[in-house]
Amino acid sequence: MxxxxxxxxxxxxxxxxxxxxxxxxxxxxxxxxxxxxTNPVIASGxxxxxxxxxxxxxxxxxxxxxxxxxxxxxxxxNQPIILVPVxxxxxxxxxxxxxxxxxxxxxxxxxxxxxxxxPVYSNRVQLSDMLxxxxxxxxxxxxxxxxxxxxxxxxxxxxxxxxxxxxGSIPAVKFSTEIIEGIPEESIVQYAKxxxxxxxxxxxxxxxxxxxxxxxxxxxxGLDTCRFPVFTVPDTVSISSVSDITDIAFFSNYDQxxxxxxxxxxxxxxxxxxxxxxxxxxxxxxxxxxxSDSLSRLGAYCREHYPAHHFAIDTLSISSIEDDFSxxxxxxxxxxxxxxxxxxxxxxxxxxxxxxxxxxxxxxxPMIVIPI
Numbered sequence: 299m300x301x302x303x304x305x306x307x308x309x310x311x312x313x314x315x316x317x318x319x320x321x322x323x324x325x326x327x328x329x330x331x332x333x334x335x336t337n338p339v340i341a342s343g344x345x346x347x348x349x350x351x352x353x354x355x356x357x358x359x360x361x362x363x364x365x366x367x368x369x370x371x372x373x374x375x376n377q378p379i380i381l382v383p384v385x386x387x388x389x390x391x392x393x394x395x396x397x398x399x400x401x402x403x404x405x406x407x408x409x410x411x412x413x414x415x416x417p418v419y420s421n422r423v424q425l426s427d428m429l430x431x432x433x434x435x436x437x438x439x440x441x442x443x444x445x446x447x448x449x450x451x452x453x454x455x456x457x458x459x460x461x462x463x464x465x466g467s468i469p470a471v472k473f474s475t476e477i478i479e480g481i482p483e484e485s486i487v488q489y490a491k492x493x494x495x496x497x498x499x500x501x502x503x504x505x506x507x508x509x510x511x512x513x514x515x516x517x518x519x520g521l522d523t524c525r526f527p528v529f530t531v532p533d534t535v536s537i538s539s540v541s542d543i544t545d546i547a548f549f550s551n552y553d554q555x556x557x558x559x560x561x562x563x564x565x566x567x568x569x570x571x572x573x574x575x576x577x578x579x580x581x582x583x584x585x586x587x588x589x590s591d592s593l594s595r596l597g598a599y600c601r602e603h604y605p606a607h608h609f610a611i612d613t614l615s616i617s618s619i620e621d622d623f624s625x626x627x628x629x630x631x632x633x634x635x636x637x638x639x640x641x642x643x644x645x646x647x648x649x650x651x652x653x654x655x656x657x658x659x660x661x662x663x664p665m666i667v668i669p670i
Contacts, residue, residue, distance in 0.1 A: 301349050301350055301351050302349075302350050303329060303347040303348065303349060303350070304347060304348065304349075304350045304353065304554040304557065305331075305345045305346065305347050305554065306346050306347065306348050306353065306356050306357070306558070307345075307346045308344065308345050308346070309344055309346065310344065311344050314330055314344035314345075314346050315330075317346050318330060318346060320359065321346075321348065321356055321359060324355070324359050326348055326349070326352050326355065326356060326359075327348065327349060327352070328346060328347065328348055329347045329348075330344055330345065330346060330347070331344070331345040331347055350554075350557070350599070353557055353558075353561065353603075354561060354603055357558075357561050357562075357565075377405075377406070377407055378404060378405075378406040378407075378495070378496045379406055379407050379408070379409050379493060379494075379495045379496065380397050380400060380401050380404070380406050380407075380408050380409070380495055380496060380497045380498070380499060381409050381411055381486070381489065381490060381493070381495040381497070381498045381499070381526075382394060382397045382408055382409065382410050382411065382498075382499050382500070383411045383412070383413070383482065383486050383498070383500055384410050384411065384412055384455060384501075385412065385482075386412070386451045386452070386454070386455045387501070388533060389501035389502065389531070389532070389533030390455070390501045391455075391458065391459075391501075392501055392531055392532075392533050392535065393499050393500055393501035393531045394408075394410075394459060394468065394499075395468060395531075395538065396499055396529065396531050396537075396540070396664070397497075397499035397529075398463075398468040398469050398471045398473075399468065399469060399539055399540050400497060400499065400529070400540060400566070401469070401471040402469035402471055403540060403568065404496060406471075406496060406497075407471065407472040407473060407474065408471055408472070408473035408474070409473070409474055409475070409476055409493070409495070410452070410455070410456065410459075410473060410474070410475045410476070411475075411476045411478070411485070411486065411489055412448055412451075412452055412475070412476070412477050412478075413477075413478050413479070413480050413481070413482045413485035413486065414444055414445075414448050414477070414478075414479060414480075415479075415480070415481060445477070448477050449477060452475050452477060456473075456475060459473070476489065486498065486524070487524050490524060490525075490526045491525075494526075495526055496526075496527070496566075497526070497527050497528075497529055497566060498524065498526055498527065498528045498529065499528075499529045499530075499531065500528060500529070500530050500531065501530075501531050501532075501533060502530045502531065502532050502533070524669070525669045526669065527562065527566060527666060527667065527668050527669065528666065528667045529566075529664065529665075529666045530664060530665045530666075530667075531664050532662050532663070532664065534662045535662060535663075535664055536633075536662065537633055537664065540567060540569065541569065542633060543567060543569065543572070543633045543634050543664075544569075544571070544572060544573060544631075544633055545572070545573045545574075545575075545630050545631050545632050545633050545634075546563075546572055546573070546574045546575070546632065546633065546634045546635070546636055547574075547575050547577050547626060547627070547630070547632045547634075547635050547636070547663075548560065548563075548574055548575065548576050548577060548636045548638075549577050549579050549635065549636065549637045549638070550576050550577060550578050550579060550593055550596060550638075551579065551638055551640070553592065555638055555640060555670035556576075556596050556638055556670075557596070557599060558638075558670045559636070559638030559668040559670050560574075560600060560604075560636075562668050562670075563636055563666065563668060564604065564607075566666070567634075570606065571606055571607060571608075572607045572608070573607070573608045573610075573630065574600070574607060574608070574609050574610070575609075575610045575611070575612050575626060575630055575632075576593060576596060576597055576600070576609060576610070576611050576612070577612050577613065577614060577626065578593050578611070578612070578613040578614065579614060593611055594611070597609050597610075597611050610630075612626055627663070632663055633663065633664070634663065634664050634665070634666060635663050635664070635665040635666070636665075636666050636668065637665060637666070637667045637668070638668050638669075638670045639667045639668060639669050639670065640669075640670055
């Protein structure tokens with residue numbers, strides 16, 4: 299496999315230069331691309347490029363550096379957080395099962411986030427499966443009622459979490475709560491931007507469930523606006539711990555971003571052995587030989603750099619996407635779907651948003667979306 303140059307990050311000129319110096323101090327060869335040579339300081343979107351073979355080393359070097367993860371000076375690097383949006387439902391508790399186990403692995407704390415809609419904006423606001431508010435009183439009374447009810451339900455929810463910790467059913471991880479006003483999809487993204495969680499874990503409705511709760515209604519469009527890894531946990535999920543995740547279906551873009559996503563995935567899930575099938579997402583046009591070559595290169599790269607894990611290659615065809623996906627999950631006991639997500643909508647690339655939704659969101663299989 300040719301040791302080509304690949305892009306590890308895209309930054310402004312100043313940050314790209316700082317990252318270049320950081321990597322070169324560790325003996326890596328680095329080149330910058332898209333630099334405005336006339337006035338380099340104003341260059342935007344400068345690509346930091348390294349040898350493909352150096353990528354695992356580079357990612358480990360810069361993993362905890364402020365320049366790479368954007369961590370503010372006030373961020374406690376020794377205590378990362380995992381954000382868990384909740385709506386006090388049973389499937390929010392199921393999400394907490396996984397989140398607390400992941401937090402124990404990463405020595406992270408948990409933030410339970412509940413977002414409510416200002417009742418002034420609607421005559422009737424559905425706050426959760428259990429709470430409905432009818433707008434008849436004054437604005438201040440309405441807000442006071444909603445806030446008080448949110449605090450009461452959060453208290454009941456955290457009491458259940460504490461009971462489970464005492465019973466030993468979930469790890470004793472430090473956690474805190476946040477109650478904020480706002481549309482859930484927007485509030486989750488904004489909170490993440492301000493507090494920089496290493497992961498967002500969300501509960502969703504499973505296959506065959508008609509109802510969609512507050513958190514479960516976060517759509518593919520909402521995930522596309524979030525530049526943090528998002529782990530979705532269906533309420534009908536069969537796994538109960540991280541160690542149960544042994545088989546993963548990875549939806550490939552067949553480009554170098556897949557390498558970044560796979561490395562991030564292995565850091566989020568530091569298990570000893572995984573079986574991963576690299577699934578090629580067909581485009582609106584017929585797949586080309588170069589697409590197949592790219593997927594083969596990705597498979598070769600993974601086998602070389604992650605020898606403890608097993609990798610296979612499969613495809614989804616344009617004419618039978620759902621049938622092919624069902625076949626893959628029959629042939630392999632898939633426990634997790636992994637989706638690398640560029641700012642460009644990967645779900646739209648699944649040709650038919652309805653099909654993408656049925657495959658990825660109405661499955662009983664958890665999914666992790668990794669921004670690249």
